[in-house]
Amino acid sequence: MRGLLTGYGRGLTLFFFLAVALWGLVLIILPQLTMLERALTAPKRALDSSVAAALARDARTCISVLDAYAAPVAQGQGSSGGMAVPSASGMAVPSASAMAVPSASAMAFPSASGMAVPSLSGMGPGGEGRKAARPYVLQCDRATTHSQLVRGEGEDQAFLDTAYGLPLLAVPDSAPIAAQKRTAAEIAELAQVLYLDLREREASANPYTLGNFGWLVAARAIPLSPGQKVIEDAKLSKRLMGLAGLRFERDGETYERIGLITLSRTLLFAVMATGLALILCYPMAYKVALATTPERALWLFLGLVIPYAIVELMRVYAWTTIIDSQGLINGLLSWAGLIDEPLQLKRSPATVFVVIVYTYVLFMVFPIYNVMSTLDRNQIEAARDLGASPWRVHARIIIPHAKPGIAVGTIATFMLAAGAFSVPRIISRGLQAEWFSQTIYNKFFESENSNVGAAYSFSYTLVCFVIVGLFMWAMRTRLRDFARVQ
Numbered sequence: 267m268r269g270l271l272t273g274y275g276r277g278l279t280l281f282f283f284l285a286v287a288l289w290g291l292v293l294i295i296l297p298q299l300t301m302l303e304r305a306l307t308a309p310k311r312a313l314d315s316s317v318a319a320a321l322a323r324d325a326r327t328c329i330s331v332l333d334a335y336a337a338p339v340a341q342g343q344g345s346s347g348g349m350a351v352p353s354a355s356g357m358a359v360p361s362a363s364a365m366a367v368p369s370a371s372a373m374a375f376p377s378a379s380g381m382a383v384p385s386l387s388g389m390g391p392g393g394e395g396r397k398a399a400r401p402y403v404l405q406c407d408r409a410t411t412h413s414q415l416v417r418g419e420g421e422d423q424a425f426l427d428t429a430y431g432l433p434l435l436a437v438p439d440s441a442p443i444a445a446q447k448r449t450a451a452e453i454a455e456l457a458q459v460l461y462l463d464l465r466e467r468e469a470s471a472n473p474y475t476l477g478n479f480g481w482l483v484a485a486r487a488i489p490l491s492p493g494q495k496v497i498e499d500a501k502l503s504k505r506l507m508g509l510a511g512l513r514f515e516r517d518g519e520t521y522e523r524i525g526l527i528t529l530s531r532t533l534l535f536a537v538m539a540t541g542l543a544l545i546l547c548y549p550m551a552y553k554v555a556l557a558t559t560p561e562r563a564l565w566l567f568l569g570l571v572i573p574y575a576i577v578e579l580m581r582v583y584a585w586t587t588i589i590d591s592q593g594l595i596n597g598l599l600s601w602a603g604l605i606d607e608p609l610q611l612k613r614s615p616a617t618v619f620v621v622i623v624y625t626y627v628l629f630m631v632f633p634i635y636n637v638m639s640t641l642d643r644n645q646i647e648a649a650r651d652l653g654a655s656p657w658r659v660h661a662r663i664i665i666p667h668a669k670p671g672i673a674v675g676t677i678a679t680f681m682l683a684a685g686a687f688s689v690p691r692i693i694s695r696g697l698q699a700e701w702f703s704q705t706i707y708n709k710f711f712e713s714e715n716s717n718v719g720a721a722y723s724f725s726y727t728l729v730c731f732v733i734v735g736l737f738m739w740a741m742r743t744r745l746r747d748f749a750r751v752q
C-alpha cells in the first residue's frame with residue numbers, strides 16, 4: 267500500500283482501487299448474485315399454481331376440440347370434418363383436412379379401406395342421446411383434478427384434488443360429447459379458481475428454496491434387464507460409484523445419482539487433463555527459458571504461438587478430421603496395415619484429454635516460462651559443480667523458484683478444462699458421457715429448466731473454488747506469490 271501511495275499518489279491509487287472494485291462488482295459479484303437468486307427460486311412449472319393453470323388450459327382445449335368434433339355431426343356431416351388440432355399453446359386449431367389429429371397414438375382415422383371414426387349418429391341436437399366414443403384427445407385425457415403435483419425427493423406424492431379438497435373429476439371418453447364438455451368446463455372453472463388462489467398465496471410466501479440444489483444429489487432409477495445388470499455390476503467404475511455412494515440398490519431397483527456422477531467425472535477428467543498438460547509443458551518451459559540460447563528460444567516460441575493464431579473453434583474442428591473414422595489417424599494406420607476396422611476415437615475419453623491439452627497448452631506454458639526466465643542460471647551451474655544430479659537440480663532449485671508459475675498455469679488450465687464445452691461437445695459428438703458444462707447447458711436451453719441449471723452452475727463454481735483453494739494450500743502458494751508470474 268505504501269508503495270502504491272509513494273509511486274502513484276493518493277489520487278491515482280484511489281482511482282485504481284475504485285476501478286478494481288467496479289470491475290469485481292460488475293463482472294464477478296453481480297453475475298454470481300443473479301445466478302444464486304435464480305438457483306434459490308423454485309421453477310414456475312414446479313409450483314402448485316402452475317399445475318392448476320395447466321389443468322385449466324387442458325380442460326379449455328378439450329372443450330374446443332370436442333366442439334370442433336361434434337359440430338359437423340350436428341349438421342349431418344358425420345365424423346369426417348370439423349375436428350381440431352390442439353396446438354402447443356393449448357389452443358384448438360382447425361386442421362386443413364378437417365380431421366382430428368390430437369395425438370400420434372390411439373387415433374381413429376377414416377380411411378379408404380372402410381375404417382371409420384366412431385360416429386355420433388343417434389345423438390340429439392345437443393349431442394345428447396346414447397353414448398358415443400370419441401378419438402383419443404390428449405388434453406381431454408389430462409383434464410383430471412387428480413393431477414400430480416411436483417414434489418422433491420423423499421417427499422410423499424401429492425395430487426391436486428387431495429391436496430386442495432377438489433372433487434375427483436375426469437373427462438370420460440365414452441360419455442356423450444355434451445357430458446364430456448360439461449365435465450371439462452367444471453374442471454376448467456375449478457382449476458382457474460384454484461390457480462388464482464394459489465398465485466396469491468405463493469406471491470406472499472417466501473419464494474426461496476433449496477430444492478433446486480437437491481436435484482444435484484437426487485437419485486434416479488436406472489432400468490436394467492437382469493443380464494445388463496450383471497454386466498454393469500461387474501464394471502470397476504460402477505463398483506467405485508457404489509463405494510462412493512453414487513450408486514445403490516433399493517427394493518430391487520438400481521439407482522444412480524446422475525448429477526453427482528457427472529460432476530465427479532468432469533472434475534476427475536479436468537484434473538487428469540491438467541496433470542497431462544503440466545507433464546508436457548514443464549519440459550517445454552524449461553527448454554525455452556533455461557536450456558537454450560535466446561535466439562533458439564525465439565524460434566521455439568514461434569512454434570508454440572503460431573498455431574494459436576487460428577480461432578479456437580477452428581482448431582477444435584480441425585481435430586475432428588484427424589480422429590474421424592476416415593480421418594488422418596485411421597487412414598495412416600489402415601495404410602500401414604495395422605488395423606482392419608477404423609478406430610472409434612470419438613468414443614475414447616483420451617481423445618478429449620489430448621484436444622483439451624492442445625487447446626489450453628499456452629495457459630500452462632507461459633506462466634511457468636515467465637517465472638523460470640527470472641532464475642539466475644548461475645545457481646544451476648553452482649549446483650551442478652557441487653555434484654547435484656539433474657533431478658536434484660529441478661527438485662531443489664528450479665521447481666521451488668517456478669512454483670508460482672506452476673500454480674498459476676495449473677489453476678488456469680484446470681478451470682478452463684473444467685468449464686470446457688466446445689471441446690467435449692464437438693470431439694465426442696454425443697458418443698461419450700457428457701461433461702458437467704454440457705449438463706448445465708442442457709438445463710438452461712434444452713429442458714428449459716434454468717433454475718436447476720443455475721443451481722448446478724453455482725454449485726460447480728463453489729466446488730472449483732474449493733479445489734483451487736486446496737491446491738494453493740498444498741502448494742503453499744499465496745496470492746502475492748502470483749505477482750512473480752508477471
